[in-house]
Amino acid sequence: xxxxxxxxxxxxxxxxxxxxxxxxxxxxxxxxxxxxxxxxxxxxxxxxxxxxxxxxxxxxxxxxxxxxxxxxxxxxxxxxxxxxxxxxxxxxxxxxxxxxxxxxxxxxxxxxxxxxxxxxxxxxxxxxxx
Amino acid sequence: xxxxxxxxxxxxxxxxxxxxxxxxxxxxxxxxxxxxxxxxxxxxxxxxxxxxxxxxxxxxxxxxxxxxxxxxxxxxxxxxxxxxxxxxxxxxxxxxxxxxxxxxxxxxxxxxxxxxxxxxxxxxxxxxxxxxxxxxxxxxxxxxxxxxxxxxxxxxxxxxxxxxxxxxxxxxxxxxxxxxxxxxxxxxxxxxxxxxxxxxxxxxxxxxxxxxxxxxxxxxxxxxxxxxxxxxxxxxxxxxxxxxxxxxxxxxxxxxxxxxxxxxxxxxxxxxxxxxxxxxxxxxxxxxxxxxxxxxxxxxxxxxxxxxxxxxxxxxxxxxxxxxxxxxxxxxxxxxxxxxxxxxxxxxxxxxxxxxxxxxxxxxxxxxxxxxxxxxxxxxxxxxxxxxxxxxxxxxxxxxxxxxxxxxxxxxxxxxxxxxxxxxxxxxxxxxxxxxxxxxxxxxxxxxxxxxxxxxxxxxxxxxxxxxxxxxxxxxxxxxxxxxxxxxxxxxxxxxxxxxxxxxxxxxxxxxxxxxxxxxxxxxxxxxxxxxxxxxxxxxxxxxxxxxxxxxxxxxxxxxxxxxxxxxxxxxx
Numbered sequence: 181x182x183x184x185x186x187x188x189x190x191x192x193x194x195x196x197x198x199x200x201x202x203x204x205x206x207x208x209x210x211x212x213x214x215x216x217x218x219x220x221x222x223x224x225x226x227x228x229x230x231x232x233x234x235x236x237x238x239x240x241x242x243x244x245x246x247x248x249x250x251x252x253x254x255x256x257x258x259x260x261x262x263x264x265x266x267x268x269x270x271x272x273x274x275x276x277x278x279x280x281x282x283x284x285x286x287x288x289x290x291x292x293x294x295x296x297x298x299x300x301x302x303x304x305x306x307x308x309x310x
Numbered sequence: 311x312x313x314x315x316x317x318x319x320x321x322x323x324x325x326x327x328x329x330x331x332x333x334x335x336x337x338x339x340x341x342x343x344x345x346x347x348x349x350x351x352x353x354x355x356x357x358x359x360x361x362x363x364x365x366x367x368x369x370x371x372x373x374x375x376x377x378x379x380x381x382x383x384x385x386x387x388x389x390x391x392x393x394x395x396x397x398x399x400x401x402x403x404x405x406x407x408x409x410x411x412x413x414x415x416x417x418x419x420x421x422x423x424x425x426x427x428x429x430x431x432x433x434x435x436x437x438x439x440x441x442x443x444x445x446x447x448x449x450x451x452x453x454x455x456x457x458x459x460x461x462x463x464x465x466x467x468x469x470x471x472x473x474x475x476x477x478x479x480x481x482x483x484x485x486x487x488x489x490x491x492x493x494x495x496x497x498x499x500x501x502x503x504x505x506x507x508x509x510x511x512x513x514x515x516x517x518x519x520x521x522x523x524x525x526x527x528x529x530x531x532x533x534x535x536x537x538x539x540x541x542x543x544x545x546x547x548x549x550x551x552x553x554x555x556x557x558x559x560x561x562x563x564x565x566x567x568x569x570x571x572x573x574x575x576x577x578x579x580x581x582x583x584x585x586x587x588x589x590x591x592x593x594x595x596x597x598x599x600x601x602x603x604x605x606x607x608x609x610x611x612x613x614x615x616x617x618x619x620x621x622x623x624x625x626x627x628x629x630x631x632x633x634x635x636x637x638x639x640x641x642x643x644x645x646x647x648x649x650x651x652x653x654x655x656x657x658x659x660x661x662x663x664x665x666x667x668x669x670x671x672x673x674x675x676x677x678x679x680x681x682x683x684x685x686x687x688x689x690x691x692x693x694x695x696x697x698x699x700x701x702x703x704x705x706x707x708x709x710x711x712x713x714x715x716x717x718x719x720x721x722x723x724x725x726x727x728x729x730x731x732x733x734x735x736x737x738x739x740x741x742x743x744x745x746x747x748x749x750x751x752x753x754x755x756x757x758x759x760x761x762x763x764x765x766x767x768x769x770x771x772x773x774x775x776x777x778x779x780x781x782x783x784x785x786x787x788x789x790x791x792x793x794x795x796x797x798x799x800x801x802x803x804x805x806x807x808x809x810x811x812x813x814x815x816x817x818x819x820x821x822x823x824x825x826x827x828x829x830x831x832x833x834x835x836x837x838x839x840x841x842x843x844x845x846x847x848x849x850x851x852x853x854x855x856x857x858x859x860x861x862x863x864x865x866x867x868x869x870x871x872x873x874x875x876x877x878x879x880x881x882x883x
Contacts, residue, residue, distance in 0.1 A: 200858050203868050222431040226424045227598055229590040235583075241559030245416065245584045249423045250638045256427050257631040260434055264624050275865070 205277030211270040215263035222259040226252045336657075338496035339672055345681025346495065346688060349539070350513065353532050353689050357520030360528040374721035375450050378525035379704040379728055380616045383445070387625050389530055393697075394613045394626060395633045396533030398426075398604065401487030401691030402480070402755075404540070404640060409663035411644030412654075415569040415581030417589045417596075419641050424597035425604075426634035433605055434627040437614045439773045439862040441623060444615050446861040451701070452611050452769055453709040459772040460780040461853030463713050468787055469765050470709035473608040476762040477702045479754035480607075481739040484691035484698075485510060486664070486748055491688045494668035498657045506657075507744050513692070518736045521696045522729050526616055529696035536693050539686035541636060543671070547646075547683070548639045551674060555649045565645040575805035588823070592814045595825035603763040603827060608701035609694065620865040643667055650674065695736065703731035753810035757798055760813070760827040764790035767835050773862065776855050782841025790834030797826045 225231075232248045239247045361372060364382060372378040385393060403422070411419030440455065449455045452473065457466030489510060492498055498506045520528045552558050562583065569581040585593050604610055614623050647654075647670045654665035671683040707728040712719050719727075743751060768783045803811030816823050845852075 200860060203860050203863050203865070219431045219435060223428050226427045227594040229585065229594050230587075233585050233587075233590065233593075238559070241557050241562060243562060243584060246420070246562075246638075246642070249420070249427070250635060252427050253423070253631045253635045253638065256430060257628055260430060260628045260631075263434065264621075264628055267624075268621065275867075 202278060204271065204274035207274060208270060211266040215266045218259045218263045222256045226256065336496045336499050339494070339677060339680070341677030342672060342681035342684055343495050343497070345678050346491075346685045349535075349682070349685035349689065350516075353535055353692065354516045354520065356531050356535065357516070357524060357528040360520065360524035360531045363524075363527050363531060365527075372523075372525050373725050375704060375707065375724045375728055376448070376721075378725045379450055379700055379707075380612065381526035381530055383616055384618045385530060385616045385622070386618055387622050389534075390613065390617050390622050390626050391629060392533040392537050393530045393616070393693075394610075394630060395537045396529065396690070396693035397609055397613050397697050398630075398694075399540075399633050399637060399690070400480075400484055400694040401491075401687050402483040403637065404687045404690055405487040405490045405664045405667060406483075407637065407641045408644030408647065408667045409654075409665075411565075411641050412647050412652075412666045413581065413663045415565070415583055417582060417585045417593050419644060420638075421593050421596040421600070422641060423634060423638045424594070425600040426637055427631065428597055429601040429604055429634075430627040430631055432601055434624055436770060436773060437605065437623040437627075438620050440611070440769075441614055441617065441620050442864045443773070443857055443861045445620075445866075446864050447857065450615065451608060451705045451708050452606070452765065453705060456768055456772060457709070457713065458856045459776065460768070460783070461855060462780065465768060465780050465784050465787075466709055466713065468784060469768060470705045470713075472761050472765050472787075472791070473705050474702050476758035477608055477698050478735065478739060478742075479751050479758050480609075481695050481698045481702075481735065482743045482751040483755050484695040485514070485739060485743040486751060488513065488688050488691040489743070490662075490664045491668050491684045493657060493662075494665055494672050495684065510744070511740065513688070514695075514736060514740050517692050517696060518733050521699065521732060521736075525729075526612065526697065526700055529693045529700075530616075532689065532696075533693045536686060536689040537633075539682060540690060543679075543683035543686045544636050544639055544643075546675075546679070547643060547671070551643070551646050551650075551670075554674065555646060561642075561645050561649040564649040568648050573805070591822050591824045595828040596814070599763055599825040599827040599831065600759065602766055602831070603759050606762045606765045606769060607698075608705055609698040612697060612701040612704065618866060640667070643670060646670065695739070699732040699735045699739075700728070702735050703728040706731045749808070753798075756810060756813050757795060760794035760798060760830055761791055763827040763831050764794065764834050766831060767838050771838075777842065778838055779842040779845045779850070779852050781850075781852075782838045782845055785841050786834040786836075786838030789837045790830040793833050794826055794830035797829070801826075 226249070232245055234245060235243045237244055364384060365372070365377070376383055407419055407422045409419075440452075443449065443458075444455060447454075447458055449458060451470065453466040453470035456469045457463060460466070489498070492509050497509050500506050552561060555561055566583040569583055570579045572578065573580045582589065605614075617623055644666060647666045650670060650673065652666055652670045652673060654662050654669050656662035656665060668684055668687060672680045674680075675683065707719075707724050711727055712724065764787050767778070767786055771778050771783075797815050798813065799809050801811045801813070801815055802809055813826055814823050815826050815829075817829050
């Protein structure tokens with residue numbers, strides 16, 4: 181989308197970043213793919229009802245249908261914990277790349293090399309193609 | 311293990327006098343009521359003090375939407391955990407889920423568990439991007455975001471109206487949840503209907519007052535009390551009650567027996583302990599559709615936008631599932647009530663399934679602890695009712711008043727309007743519940759869930775891509791709304807003959823019964839996609855996008871993270 185005019189929401193009060201300056205460096209696909217798989221498992225598996233719509237094996241008197249789903253509460257929390265850790269580490273690394281290159285002054289320039297945000301990450305982070 | 315509960319030996323367990331007679335009249339459960347009133351006063355005090363929390367003296371009046379409607383956008387992980395827990399797990403949830411389990415079993419009740427399991431991965435993916443773009447541009451509502459992303463006002467107005475209309479019955483249902491508690495406490499049985507309604511009116515007036523002064527800070531603080539109480543009540547219930555009633559095996563056996571008994575009105579079993587194969591699709595689509603819809607509700611998005619960092623919501627997605635565990639056990643209390651022989655008799659003498667868990671608590675616990683548990687449910691109405699009314703009024707102020715009536719409104723006036731509208735919204739909900747049949751509120755809530763899901767394509771696609779054409783999304787939204795409403799109307803309850811009898815129906819042209827919301831959503835998405843392809847083929851111009859791709863990635867440390875100053879706002883399309 182052509183943008184000949186500076187964006188109206190560019191901060192005028194000495195902000196260092198032009199609106200299209202990347203805030204983090206290129207993504208490595210690995211952590212995002214792994215996190216994406218974990219999150220997808222966390223969404224799909226609890227919904228495959230035929231796996232667990234049964235009575236046996238019982239646990240403490242509870243039919244399988246019930247205790248299995250309660251177990252998935254913990255499993256999903258665990259999956260999200262791992263996904264969060266993976267993404268957080270990668271996210272920090274990417275932001276450090278850009279912040280180190282920018283330095284600390286309010287008038288510093290964007291990094292000299294094209295730090296184009298890499299769109300190869302999966303839909304969990306940047307699918308921001310227009 | 312029972313030592314704690316054996317301590318107050320001088321206080322008697324709930325006596326038979328607390329159980330209603332055949333006409334539905336009951337005496338007041340004094341001990342429990344005292345505890346409920348005390349806890350309510352504590353919570354009210356917290357609510358009134360909330361406006362002072364994390365504000366300097368100039369800010370104290372909360373004179374902007376950011377301060378009043380989003381609590382200053384500064385809630386950290388712990389507060390967010392309590393706030394979202396209090397926001398998403400409402401009094402109505404506490405009352406309706408076990409009621410459904412008690413009445414018809416697994417499919418209509420226990421889907422709440424996979425629903426709240428699958429919810430958090432979805433939140434994990436989507437909400438950080440929404441946080442970032444909203445922080446970059448000062449968006450307060452989902453319709454603000456849609457307006458910024460797609461330009462113009464038509465789509466954002468559609469989203470705003472959907473949000474308001476879907477939220478209102480949900481507020482009313484919190485009152486219904488509170489009423490269940492008050493009825494069981496014996497406060498609904500008098501002959502004077504005004505006196506019957508008075509506790510509810512008082513509670514709501516107090517709620518309205520501290521929400522006016524404290525904004526989102528009030529329910530955030532109260533949520534801490536509410537959540538601690540509800541965890542206490544459920545942990546004790548789950549440890550104590552199964553052993554009292556013979557163990558889980560015997561409880562499930564009683565439930566199975568009741569649910570497989572044929573219902574004379576329909577000629578079919580009352581329900582099912584384990585869903586049969588014909589119910590599988592209904593079960594998973596109810597879970598998935600509800601999960602997708604929940605974070606499209608304005609009050610959920612308000613909770614997210616009030617957080618102070620991009621990752622707060624992700625961290626919370628990891629630990630919020632604890633509430634789902636609590637909800638799962640609460641659902642199972644519906645079966646415990648079957649074994650216990652709880653009789654949820656309403657003031658008119660008829661069976662009202664929603665009274666099941668409050669009645670079970672009152673019957674099974676010493677009256678002081680029953681009071682704690684019942685207070686947890688009643689207070690559990692106040693937190694979401696406050697947040698929902700704040701969210702609905704933010705929508706009105708930003709996306710109806712500012713977008714359509716007076717674009718140059720100042721932040722101070724925005725806050726004033728929002729405060730006033732939130733009062734009106736609560737009064738409206740109260741009048742609705744007191745004046746109309748409870749089933750109207752439930753029907754509207756059912757529709758509200760279907761409706762709010764239709765905002766998913768516009769919002770979620772918008773978080774990732776501008777590919778969809780605004781008009782195609784609008785037509786898709788309309789198609790989903792129309793189909794969803796008609797399909798829900800066509801579901802007739804076989805026992806009562808009334809419309810809006812349920813939320814599942816066959817996919818048109820097939821035999822597969824699924825959640826209507828999901829069918830409507832698919833229709834919506836297909837229409838939006840086809841519409842976009844057609845409009846692109848004809849090279850129809852689409853309006854501008856005032857967001858940039860990096861807006862969706864900023865975190866709290868990025869310089870650009872400032873709400874848009876007022877002088878620039880006029881320049882934005």
